[in-house]
Amino acid sequence: MGRERELDPRVSAIAQYGYRLRYYRKKANLSQDALGARVGVTGQMIGHIETAKRPTTPEMSKGFDELFGLDAYFEELWWHVRREQTPSWFRDYVAAEARAASLRLFNPLLIPGLLQTEAYTREVLRAGQQDGKLEQLVAARLARQEILNREDPPWLVFVISESALRRVVGGPEVMREQYARLLELAERPNITIHVLPDDAPVYPSGGFTIFSFDEAPDLGYAEAVNGHGPLIEQRKPIEGLRVMFDLIRSTALPTAASADLIRALMEGT
Structure with missing residues (x-):
């Protein structure tokens, strides 16, 4: 020793x-x-x-x-x-996420962090990281999921692109576990998951989040390069995000059909 x-x-x-x-x-x-x-x-x-x-x-x-x-x-x-362990540019996002009464989130590239398994998270964050730093980043991301298990969890509506679901991260075993996690979370009364099919007639350029609070105005967040971007407080841009989210959600699959697609992907891996 x-x-x-x-x-x-x-x-x-x-x-x-x-x-x-x-x-x-x-x-x-x-x-x-x-x-x-x-x-x-x-x-x-x-x-x-x-x-x-x-x-x-x-x-x-x-x-x-x-x-x-x-x-x-x-x-x-x-x-x-x-x-x-949270990058300085992302701290405002994490703070808003922890305080929000509801979140609406669209991600065209990856399964959102709040829904990721540990194995999926590790593969997403692995590139260019030393093992010690990687594990710290993984733990920090998974710690955000504590809001899912608190006594008064927020209302969460996710729209995930079909291409993000089909993108293989870490291999078939990692994806099977991730699909199963999505199906389990989708059964919770406060979590709604939609899939935006590849042939949907809407083409958003990037991911974004809308935070709603009990006694405060909404906040928005639109991803920039490498995810860096400030929170949005101005009324007009946030209203634009609301309109875009409603448009995306209206063209996404219903929740039951979304679950069927996720299940089919899981069974096919």
């Missing part, structure tokens, strides 16, 4: 998380394997968290707090880790 790498907790939130987890684990006289068993992960995963190679999850953070008798310490620190 080599010497454990020492972290400087001052350099980043993820370093502080790892440093403090190791401190409390050793104070409780637990091995990495023993701690992992308490929260449902491997000891190797605990080691990766303690050395800032992998971020954690809200569920694990809550488990650490309960185990060590802490008052939401790791749960609150997790939010700082999540913010740290």
